[in-house]
Amino acid sequence: MRRVAKLSAACIATAALALSATACGSTSSENDKDSSASAGSGKGIKIGLAFDVGGRGDRSFNDSAARGADKAKSEFGGSIKELTAKNSDTEADREQRLTDLADAGYNPIVGVGFSYATSMGKVAAKYPKVSFGIVDSVVDAKNVDSITFTEEQGSYLAGVAAALKTKKDHVGFIGGVDVPLIKKFEAGYVQGVKDTNSKIKVDTQYLSHGSDLSGFSSPDKGKEAAQGMLDKGADVVYSAAGSSGNGAIEAVNGQKGAWAIGVDSDQYNIPGLSKYKSSILTSMVKNVDVGVYDFIKSVHDSKPLTGTNTYSLAKDGVSLATSGGFIDDIKAKLDAAQKKIVDGDVTVKTTP
Structure with a gap:
């Protein structure tokens, strides 16, 4: 069943980001994972995925977002960079996490969870050429896809x-x-x-x-x-x-x-x-996975989704x-x- 609206999502990895995250120390996440395409592919899309607390493996919300990113990587090649929030996170921590991904060249970048709303608004303004997606909140910016559900x-x-x-x-x-x-x-x-x-x-x-x-x-x-x-x-x-x-x-x-x-x-x-x-x-x-996949695909197709895209019951969201x-x-x-x-x-x- 094809499920509606178009959402955002994702993550990828490089040594550059790993170095950046390490340098930031306490502003980094509990989990820092890099899933790359086979060496020498030279193509694909670099997906930055900023998880909410629990991260990949929570068997619930974050895992759904991860499935969408994994599907996109499988189809388009490239890599996924995953950073995970901590319970003790401050706004500065979340802003730094998104900034690290942007500085390392990841595009698109997805904030998985409403807690990234404020920080994404700030970071998106600093990186107008990067496509951002946020799940479960609305960020009013020209380069942000707000993915919401009923x-x-x-x-x-x-x-x-x-x-x-x-x-x-x-x-x-x-x-x-x-x-x-x-x-x-x-x-x-x-x-x-x-x-x-x-x-x-x-x-x-x-x-x-x-x-x-x-x-x-x-x-x-x-x-x-x-x-x-x-x-x-x-x-x-x-x-x-x-x-x-x-x-x-x-x-x-x-x-x-x-x-x-x-x-x-x-x-x-x-x-x-x-x-x-x-x-x-x-x-x-x-269906966070569908939204995340659709957003990544839109960036891959050079037609990035923006605005608010709502997944409703009528649209199988x-x-x-x-x-x-x-x-x-x-x-x-x-x-x-x-x-x-x-x-x-x-x-x-x-x-x-």
């Missing part, structure tokens, strides 16, 4: 699924950080649950607050939060918390009859979560995964709910 719409469907699958009329939502982006997930989920059955109780909990982004990379916190909800009687738990959600899935797997709802990637099919997949009801998939077949029995009701959103009969809230 997370609330996909989360609404997750809420409908939860309401139809709960046997205790009690479900939960775990957010990584209480920022506007994650509030969209909560708002859509709760509305979907309540529109399906207003009597269902919905517990909500956030793992960190404000500028503390550790809630996106703390599986132990996710596990503890999910266990607390299960202990109070919830039997379906939806997490929008990056790699912290992996801990929530683990906790749910230990509770007979309980379901976890994954996020961003189809977590049923993630190898690192395979031992828990019997408990993953579905996942609210954000968000969806519910069907792996495992656990929601096959409620497909008709989910399809009906989706049609109401696409047709405009239901407007999904973006704030709780």
Whole structure:
């Protein structure tokens, strides 16, 4: 299925950037990876990928972006340079990370996550000939592609699924950080649950607050939060918390009859979560990979995308995964709910 809009993304590597990053010391990232095309190819595209906390391997948001960059590299050749944010990052750290990539000649450069918005605005202005992409935020600049999603719409469907699958009329939502982006997930989920059955109780909990982004990379916190909800009687738990959600899935797997709802990637099919997949009801998939690939392709084709490109439910920008077949029995009701959103009969809230 060809999924819509056109997004941005990516990363690449050279010894020059490695030297630059090393020189910057504390402003560099926890992970600094360089994936290059075969020696002597002489062609391809240099992709700079600035990950959010958790980086490649989070089995969720960052991994989705990585898949898009990997696909582009496979098709167009070249290399990917990956730098990963730390929980302790400041604006100066993020600005330096993007600057290092630009100085080393990477183009395009993708900031994976809303936390790069301010720094990208500054760096893009300094490098007008470089194409930048940002996921989950909007940066008003002529050389930036802002890649956004209607997370609330996909989360609404997750809420409908939860309401139809709960046997205790009690479900939960775990957010990584209480920022506007994650509030969209909560708002859509709760509305979907309540529109399906207003009597269902919905517990909500956030793992960190404000500028503390550790809630996106703390599986132990996710596990503890999910266990607390299960202990109070919830039997379906939806997490929008990056790699912290992996801990929530683990906790749910230990509770007979309980379901976890994954996020961003189809977590049923993630190898690192395979031992828990019997408990993953579905996942609210954000097609970040498609957006990242489309953006890189646009730069490769010398027609770089700019402005705001939104991936909606109508354009398959968000969806519910069907792996495992656990929601096959409620497909008709989910399809009906989706049609109401696409047709405009239901407007999904973006704030709780």
